[in-house]
Amino acid sequence: MIGDNLIKLRKKQGMSQSEVADLLKVSRQTISNWELNQGAPTIDKAKELAQLYDVSLDDLVGHNVEIISSKEKQSSEILKRLIGKICKIDCKEKSLYLDSPTKEQFVILDVNNQWIKVKYFRRTGIRLKKEEVIKLIDLDDINGFEVVGESDE
Structure with missing residues (x-):
């Protein structure tokens, strides 16, 4: 049913009913009714929904098309399990590795969406003083992780 597809697509985008309603200039109750199969969007609103969710109109309203999505918009919850781990990070931005003595190994301090x-740590200066370096890396610039150990901290 179209209602089930609308729910899955909205959740995949990480949006609330109110957010979708605001974008389509309808009430939240209208979105709820569509998702409960207590009405259906007009053609123009269905087109807007298809564009919003990046699916074809046929896929949105097709009775023979089932949307399969086991999760909402990608969450950082899985990545949060890396906090405190020493990881190799495959990063698109190679400048991340320039001053790291272990090249691709970093302690993960925190993660968000x-x-x-x-x-x-790197050694600097004549006396090779140990210096802590902290960086924020855009998740879109990361290709993958490999856990190589636990942090002592």
Whole structure:
């Protein structure tokens, strides 16, 4: 049914019914009714929904098309399990590795939906003083992780 598809697509985008309603200039109750199959969007609103969710109109309203999505918009919850771990990070931005003595190994300090906060130590100066370096890396610039150990901290 179209209502089930609308729910899955909205959740995949990480949006609330109110947010969708605001974008389509309808009430939240209208979105709720569509999702409960107590009405259906007009053609123009269905087109807007298809564009919003980046699917074809046929896929949005098709009775023979089922939307499969086991989760909402990608969450950082899985990545939060990396906090406190020493990880190799495959990063698109190679400048991340320039001053890291272990090259691709970093302690993961924190993660949110946009950024990952990492730490490592480098030696600087004539006396090779140990210096802590902390960086925020855009999650979109990360290709993957490999856990290589636990942090002592």
